[in-house]
Amino acid sequence: MTKKQKNVLNRIIIAIVLLIVITVFKTIVPVPGYVEFILYLIPYFVIGHDILRKSIKNISRGQVFDENFLMAVATIGAMCLGEYLEGSAVMVFYQIGELFQSIAVGKSRKNIAALMDIRPDYANIMVDGEIEEVDPDDVEIGSEIIVNPGEKVPIDGIIVEGDTTLNTSALTGESVPRNAHCGDEIYSGSINMTARITVKTTKEFGESTVSKILDLVENSSMKKSKTENFITKFAKYYTPVVCYSALALAIIPPIVLTFMGQPAHVGDWIFRALTFLVISCPCALVISIPLSFFGGIGCASKNGILVKGSNYLETLSDVKYFVFDKTGTLTKGVFEVTDVVPAEGFDKDNLLEYAAYAESASTHPISVSLKKAYNQKIDNTLVDHIQEIAGHGVEADYNGHHILAGNAKLMKLKSIDYSAYTKAGTLVYVAVDDKYAGCIVISDIIKDHAKEAISGLKSLGAKETVMLTGDSASTAELVAKTIGIDTVHSELLPADKVEEVEKLLAKKSDKEKLAFVGDGINDAPVLSRADIGIAMGGLGSDAAIEAADVVLMDDDPLKISLAMKISTKTLRIVKQNIVFALAVKFICLVLGALGIANMWLAIFADVGVMILAVMNATRALTIHN
Template sequence: MGHHSCTCCCAHDNAQPKNTPGNTGFLKEYRRILLSALLLFGGIAMKAMNISFFSDDTVVLVWYLLAYLPVGLPVLKEAWESILRKDVFSEFTLMSIATLGAFYIKEYPEGVAVMLFYSLGELFQDKAVSRAKRNISALLDVRPEKATVIRDNEAVTESPRNVQVGDIIEVKPGERVPLDGTMLGESAAFNTSALTGESVPRTIRKGEEVLAGMIATDKVIRVEVTKPFEKSALSRILELVQNASERKAPAELFIRKFARIYTPIVTGLAVLIVLLPFLYSLANMQFIFTFDDWLYRALVFLVISCPCALVVSIPLGYFGGIGATSRLGVLFKGGNYLDAITKVNTVVFDKTGTLTKGTFEVQSCRTQHGVSEEKLIQIIASAERNSTHPIAKAITGYTEQRRISFVPTAEVTEIAGHGLETKIDGQRILVGNARLLSKYNVEYPQELSKIADTVVVCAIDSAYAGYLLLSDTLKEDARKAIEDLKALNINNIQILSGDKQAIVTNFAEKLGVTQAYGDLLPDGKVEHIEELRQNDGNRIAFVGDGINDAPVLAFSHVGIAMGGLGSDAAIETADVVIQTDQPSKVATAIRAGKQTRRIVWQNISLAFGVKLLVLILGAGGLATLWEAVFADVGVALIAIVNAIRIQKLIK
């Protein structure tokens, strides 16, 4: 919210962050307002009591000028600066014309009151905006100030900013992990609520990732640092939320464009309020034109026309929505996405890691051509060893459990959507799905295609050697996710997966989803979304794990990533990141968007409705400057309170 026309309450945003508790600028603002208020109400009291000292016109003018300057000068200065920037019809110009006009017609108390209440309203608005920003930051900025680094077997306390990648840090029970790293001990439990909003402890084992912001709960742990302080998952999430304000929602952009047209129009109407009765008096001698009376009406009209409530309450509404959802573990990258999600009528889910846990377990092993079970597991695990895919991790974990050693591999090539090709002891090894064997013309038993669970097949030198059978399980809230979406009248729910159609259909039936598509390569998912987008009526949200689904996330109207405690690709590509990895949060995100939008439009309707009413009364001479200023500041404050209410509504 920088300098632009009609940003009454946002004028200071580009300056140093003043108006924050403990800040000298904040105290200075209060001092100016208190001084002005004392002089204004003192003057009104002396006038009411007919004090002789206050009967002299010069004394009265000087008194009210002293009351006006503390609150009026900053606005006059802003008006002059905006005129120099060719922004003639700014909020500050409106206020300056209205108050100088009031002094011209000797309505001094009212001229001072306009500036006083305007400044007070602006102070409250600044405070509310900075509070909303602080709340958002405070939700996530739980990074520790100190890190215990182990150097030469001694514990040294350092600032996390000075800790290098590769250093070993120690975290005691109850302490927060200061940096991202790899677990060195066998296993430990962590509270991940700062990252996910979930208080259920999570067990992390040796070699797995530990993220900044987690709290060690049961033992002293050691972690090898893998990322510098500013690149930790928590730092990136914090930066993402703080930058969310830069992406404006259509309602915000509309108000800005509207303000640029609206302000010159109301200024022109204010001139006409004086000019038309004057022209009428020339044509009709019986009509007596009193310049000061009509000027007063024009000034009332100008004050009421300030779009203060709109300019501040709308961004504040979106700030509130972003803050409230981030507390629930749903991160919106901007107000525009909070707005876009309200229009979603089609939700497409990736299956693995989104609706299912993505934690596969090896169920059984089948071999052929005299290959032993141990040998088959060894070959498949060695080929998959460096892959980050959930299936590969399950196989390598299972191999370690059975204490089967790995063998060196050479020339590992990944074939997207099929599997891997590698060499072990000079033999060409194929590890992947049945499609991979078909691609290389390797014959395999046809019953493989009928197995509903996941199979990882293996061929040694073009001869089929056997397979491992794995199965995945639905997430606890997967069914609830679908039910909640249906409750929001979203009935076009689809599942896309690279898994076999039989597996995908099986999961879809359990969830009550009728449209489920399997055997899709990453390109196939993009083509499917393209087809859906050809119907202009479809507003599509794609929900994926953000790693292999990056193209589809980017291509849908709203890309929602299962952040998995903040995976890089998820945070980079998606418009919305669900940190808790719970698919049911998709419905929470849509509900939050709708509630935010409802409150924003309540504020727009309230501001327009009240202003229109008082504008008509002002033009007709039925409203005074006092009513005008109370209408403007009052509406702004009601709108602010309504915007802050979002924090309580979104649960």
């Protein structure tokens, strides 16, 4: 509990004790009315002086209609009508409600701060043989920093000395530690677990992963959902309306009754109007709705899902069409040899050897996968005259043999009589001394949770899942069939992807939303064109963080369905609060206008409803898969 909250609690206790003492005292010792009024003013000012001060200050600024004004008018009016106990009690219970609200909001912010407690306080640098702690903002690119076991990595960089294990749960939501070796890139916000490492920084602190993540979470409240904007506008007009309605309730009925020759009882109607004001206070809606979205965004952050605003969190629940990029999104973007088919006179080992040496000078992912499959040290002295033939492949001389390795176009270009292979994947045909030696099949690896992710989206109501890729039709169809994608469009250029998304946008209804899921690097045009862009951000992918509305920090497509669940449940909590608060207030307002509700019921309609709504809103923090 903060110092301010303790102060309010102390005032509440003092006020309650004074009210009890005064009430008991006046029942034992008869006191004149003016003395009773003075006695009750003491606890009233003890508990309500700050509300009165805020009300006067806001009125001087032209901000008349708010909860402070409603409480001030209602309680002062009650005191003037001789309802001293009720007037003071309303202020006490209002402050109790405010205290509960403050504690609940503080708890939510504290929970989110704990989830995002990844901002490093210092960085270790070596100065004259001594380790010195400095502000991470003062560390320049290319500096070497030391990270000890148990410390947070302060700035993105590359390990230049040491091997260790990193806890990246604050970034990705995954609890499984990751091994990091010399030469690996690591990201700020990770926690070094096992050994001291030296890291050469590759970014300034302000541009590092941890800063970008914190900036996104801290600014997410700036982008409000439609529901939040509606509540803000609603409260803006609602409060003046109920104030004027209360005024009308205090004035019109007595005039009409007097005109009709009936007893007016002006004091009763004024008391009804004051009760009406207390009931009408919109605190439950104004506080609980933003708190619900704040909790939902915090819960998503805990699970490695960065949502850039409550408007995007709200949109997620309406997504019915999911469009996926293939490489890096549904597949790992890591190629490996999945089949080796030697021709007559060759074996698998020979074929891989010839292909690996032919591709030995290339860093292309396909070349890397061939060398990895060969799994032998390449002796560069045995290969020469390597020549790349653009769009076809390579040719080289290896150990006295002339090698060709490439696609079918290369075989045709060199007039090699080859056997066409039909298996899906990238096909590398190999010829040795102008004789066909066989075919090597290289495939991208499908992500572990890709099939489960698509199934999960369909169970949540997705109408259609679509995959757009520049790959060949056979490769695309194989991936789509394996993981359960409904529609495939292959051999597309970036502009073609935008065109396909435009067709889907024209096809869906206005209420239905379309999400594009990509790697955030080559898919920026499509990410921005979709209703909501979801990027497989990976750790430290600047392009992904900039381009998308939602970023999955661990590249796991299964997190999409979790994000939708968080969105749906957050909106359910929001709707529960709206319906509950408005229903209770409407019923109590009617009862208050009819004179059935007293100040005690008014207190429940305001303070009680607010406490229940805020407590319900905090449930958004605990949503999980």
